Amino acid sequence: MLKFQSKRTFLGFQLLFIFINLFGYKLVAQNEPTIFNESRKLMGLSIHTGSGVYRDFSTSPLFYELPGLGITFSGIYHTDNTENRFDLDGGIYMWDEQFFQFNGYYHFLRNLPVLKSPKWNLKVGGALLMTQNLRINSSLQNAQVGYEAFTNLMLVGKISRDLSVSQPKPFKCWFIKGTKKPGKRMLSFQMNIGVLNFNSRPSTYNYVYLGAIYGTALSLDKLLKEYKWKLNGWRIGTQIDYTWFYPSGNGRRISYIWDVAHAPGSFEPFDMATHKLQYTILINNKKR
Amino acid sequence: MKKIFLFLTLIILFSSCEKLLFDENKASTDPFVNFDYLWNQIDQKYSYFEYKNINWDQIRETYRAQIFEGMSEEQLFDVLGNMMDELRDDHSNLISPFNISRYNIRIQNNSNYSEHVVNRYYIPNFKTFGPFHHDFIDNGRIGYIRYDSFMSEVTPDQMNYLTQYYQNTDGLILDLRANGGGSISNIFIILEAFCSESKLVAYSINRNGPHHDDFGEKEPIQVLRGTGTIYTKPVMVLIDRYSYSASTFFSVITKAFDQIKLVGDYTGGGGGIPNGGQLPNGWFYRFSVSQLLDLNGNNYAEAGVPPDITAYFNWNDMTKDEIIDAAVREIHTMTQKK
Numbered sequence: 001m002l003k004f005q006s007k008r009t010f011l012g013f014q015l016l017f018i019f020i021n022l023f024g025y026k027l028v029a030q031n032e033p034t035i036f037n038e039s040r041k042l043m044g045l046s047i048h049t050g051s052g053v054y055r056d057f058s059t060s061p062l063f064y065e066l067p068g069l070g071i072t073f074s075g076i077y078h079t080d081n082t083e084n085r086f087d088l089d090g091g092i093y094m095w096d097e098q099f100f101q102f103n104g105y106y107h108f109l110r111n112l113p114v115l116k117s118p119k120w121n122l123k124v125g126g127a128l129l130m131t132q133n134l135r136i137n138s139s140l141q142n143a144q145v146g147y148e149a150f151t152n153l154m155l156v157g158k159i160s161r162d163l164s165v166s167q168p169k170p171f172k173c174w175f176i177k178g179t180k181k182p183g184k185r186m187l188s189f190q191m192n193i194g195v196l197n198f199n200s201r202p203s204t205y206n207y208v209y210l211g212a213i214y215g216t217a218l219s220l221d222k223l224l225k226e227y228k229w230k231l232n233g234w235r236i237g238t239q240i241d242y243t244w245f246y247p248s249g250n251g252r253r254i255s256y257i258w259d260v261a262h263a264p265g266s267f268e269p270f271d272m273a274t275h276k277l278q279y280t281i282l283i284n285n286k287k288r
Numbered sequence: 289m290k291k292i293f294l295f296l297t298l299i300i301l302f303s304s305c306e307k308l309l310f311d312e313n314k315a316s317t318d319p320f321v322n323f324d325y326l327w328n329q330i331d332q333k334y335s336y337f338e339y340k341n342i343n344w345d346q347i348r349e350t351y352r353a354q355i356f357e358g359m360s361e362e363q364l365f366d367v368l369g370n371m372m373d374e375l376r377d378d379h380s381n382l383i384s385p386f387n388i389s390r391y392n393i394r395i396q397n398n399s400n401y402s403e404h405v406v407n408r409y410y411i412p413n414f415k416t417f418g419p420f421h422h423d424f425i426d427n428g429r430i431g432y433i434r435y436d437s438f439m440s441e442v443t444p445d446q447m448n449y450l451t452q453y454y455q456n457t458d459g460l461i462l463d464l465r466a467n468g469g470g471s472i473s474n475i476f477i478i479l480e481a482f483c484s485e486s487k488l489v490a491y492s493i494n495r496n497g498p499h500h501d502d503f504g505e506k507e508p509i510q511v512l513r514g515t516g517t518i519y520t521k522p523v524m525v526l527i528d529r530y531s532y533s534a535s536t537f538f539s540v541i542t543k544a545f546d547q548i549k550l551v552g553d554y555t556g557g558g559g560g561i562p563n564g565g566q567l568p569n570g571w572f573y574r575f576s577v578s579q580l581l582d583l584n585g586n587n588y589a590e591a592g593v594p595p596d597i598t599a600y601f602n603w604n605d606m607t608k609d610e611i612i613d614a615a616v617r618e619i620h621t622m623t624q625k626k
Contacts (some may be wrong), residue, residue: 053306060566061314061325063307139383139572140564205333205496205504236309260306273306 035162035184036111036121037080040249041285044074044087048257048278052093052101054135057268058202059143068093070101072278083109083123083158091274097137101274104130107156107192119162127154127192129235131261133272147227148270149200150261152235158190184245194235194261201265203228228266235261249284316568319355319364325568326368326382327352330375335493335560335576336589337500340376344500347374365389365571375575376590378532379562383572393556394468397529400553400601401465405609406434418446424457426616434463435478438470438534447481448516459522459619461612465552469533472561479541480514482523482548487511489544491581492561506581511541522622523548524615527595532556539593540582551615552599554592 048070055063070091077084089103109125128151135146163185170179203226237259245251260273307313316322327348337344351371355364365382369389372380382389407414411423411432419440422433431454435442454460462478479489491506527539527550536555542548559580566572581587588594599614 055310059564061568062566062570063313063315140566141572141574142562143564205494205502258306260309262310269311271306271310 034118034121035164035186035245036160038078039080040076040078042074042076042078042251043283043285044072044076044253044280045283046072046074046253046255046278046280048072048091048255048276050091050257050274050276052091052099053271053273053275054099054133055271056135056146057270059137059140059146063271064097064099064137066093066095066097066099068099070276072280074280076282081111083107083125091276093274096139097135100134102132107154109156109158115159121160121162123156123158123160125156127156128152129154129192129194129237148263148265149227150235150263151198151229152194152261153196154192154194154235154237156190156192158188160186160188163187186241186243188239188241188243190237190239190241192235192237192239194233196231197233197235197261197263198229198231199233199261199263199265199270200227200229201263201270202226203230203266205267230263230265232265233261233263233269235259243282245282251282251284253280253282254278255280314568315570318568319357319359320352322364322567322569322571323352323355323368326573327371329565329573330372330575331500332498333495333563333575333577334375334500335495335503335579336375336377339579339587340590342375347371362386372573372575377558377576378556379558379560380575381573383574385571393532393558394530397553397556398600399466399530400528400599400611401463401526401530402601402603402606402609405606406463406612409607410609410612417449418442420446420450422450424454425461425612429458430616430619431457431460432463432612433460436467438467438472438474438538440470440474442474442477444477444480444514444516447478447514451481451517451519455517455519457521458623459524460519461524461526461615461619463526463612464531464535464538465526465528465611466530467532467535468530469535469537469558472534472537475534475538475541476511479511479538479545481516482519482545483511483514484518484520486513487544488583489541490583491585492578493581494578503579509541511544520547522619524551524618525549526552526611526615527555527593528553528601528611529556529592533558533562536588536593537580540580540588543582543593549596549618550593551597551618552595552611554594555588557589557592559587559589 050068051065052068053063053065068091072087072089075086085107087105091101093099107125107127109123112122112124115122131150133148136144138144165180166182168179168181239255239257241253241255243251243253255278257276257278263270331344351367354367365384365387369382372382372389373391376391378391378393410425414421414423419442420433420435425432488508489511490509492509493503493506496502496504525542525548536557536559539550539555540559560576561578562574563577564572564574579587597614597618599611602610
């Protein structure tokens with residue numbers, strides 16, 4: 001436990017260090033209209049590719065790393081001061097084993113007016129993330145079907161940079177030269193940290209996974225009896241979004257999403273992480 | 289712009305390091321690590337130490353002394369496989385890419401089943417339906433159904449078809465000889481076809497602690513009333529020492545059915561549920577984590593389930609099957625009593 005605490009502290013300090021050193025001097029006041037002041041109601045349709053990593057100590061001490069694909073449906077509502085987002089997400093990761101993950105996510109963020117640059121915006125708030133995993137590894141025979149669920153109440157921080165330009169503008173970044181076309185663009189970094197972390201794992205000393213009880217007259221009873229919710233473990237997530245909007249209000253977004261969780265459960269722990277490279281079509285759903 | 293790229297790069301690199309947050313990677317090919325891992329898993333979870341009077345600590349001493357640095361995978365496999373054989377349990381297997389260890393209880397006993405004799409002299413024109421071979425025998429008075437593996441899926445519709453097809457017979461013979469087991473879900477689907485009222489049929493107990501005698505409460509096992517045509521006439525289940533695992537499970541449960549009798553030899557045993565796992569070197573294993581008890585608390589994991597009517601195959605006479613004949617006689621006797 002001590003080891004984990006120190007690692008998480010290490011992570012937090014590293015991110016804070018990077019942030020302060022790179023952008024600390026940007027903290028100056030402003031009230032000019034920016035991309036952040038615009039009210040938007042968006043529907044998002046996403047596809048992602050990436051990898052799923054898990055380790056279930058009840059059946060194996062080894063990590064399984066599987067490539068995968070998935071889709072997400074999102075509803076996003078921005079005002080000049082708040083952001084509501086709701087996601088339904090499904091992913092399939094497979095090689096010799098199969099790992100199916102389903103997520104339901106909601107967050108509510110509010111502006112934190114500490115950044116004074118017109119180009120910067122900071123929001124903080126809370127999120128509810130619910131995840132269900134279904135895993136199949138036929139080599140484990142009667143333990144071949146694994147299932148677990150997570151519910152996490154999380155603190156969220158999101159910092160965004162307005163990259164919009166109104167006139168064509170040349171740029172140079174190391175060896176890359178080009179011209180920025182006019183348009184509304186935004187780069188965001190979001191971090192979620194679990195505050196209350198619940199996980200539902202088999203609660204019996206000797207895990208009898210679904211494969212052993214599937215199809216029996218007692219399967220539902222056994223399932224309900226053997227899975228118990230526990231309040232332990234941790235969960236961290238980060239998301240980097242690059243978003244650009246068209247004059248119609250529609251937009252596109254490219255994201256890198258990282259989610260990592262540790263669930264000690266009742267007896268033997270479960271580790272999980274996903275990496276997603278996601279492409280999203282944002283459809284303006286606001287009546288003009 | 290440069291700073292933003294730098295920031296993004298650092299974030300992505302940082303995000304790729306979730307394993308820094310987890311406990312260390314346990315993957316290892318070290319023979320001592322793999323030996324200790326397997327020994328501990330069995331020690332903490334295997335369900336028949338007390339019942340079989342196995343001194344697991346002594347076994348550790350014996351086999352750990354055979355482990356040495358630099359031993360080949362084949363040598364390690366032999367040591368680990370031999371250690372698992374000390375459990376005297378065909379539910380204990382070590383599975384590597386190049387071999388599977390097994391206790392192989394069947395080769396220590398005589399077989400009581402000849403497919404040739406059954407097919408030639410009893411069901412020469414047998415029908416195949418799903419996982420079953422079947423036909424009328426005894427001049428159409430009895431239905432014979434052969435089910436050779438519980439690995440083969442059975443559906444309620446298949447059972448409904450069979451019970452309707454044989455509804456006018458005096459009795460059924462269900463042949464489970466040489467059936468080495470498979471999915472226990474098939475047990476319930478078959479037995480529901482003979483079950484007119486839901487009933488308690490057995491109990492299961494599971495290891496629930498690190499000590500060898502740590503078990504949870506008895507968990508009741510039920511067979512539900514069938515949803516199709518229910519066959520209520522006598523049913524003879526043929527068994528022998530090659531009937532293992534799910535066949536033993538099935539045989540224990542039949543003791544709760546008045547109309548069902550076991551005919552043949554003892555089953556091979558193995559009523560507990562084996563659960564699978566993986567070693568740090570990637571090999572897989574399985575062993576029993578529960579015990580199956582009949583309604584009187586009897587355990588048949590090692591000795592096997594005794595038949596109600598004992599009969600043995602006579603390998604000197606390859607024109608008849610003494611066990612089928614004994615089952616036919618019993619059906620006649622039960623029919624006459626009614």
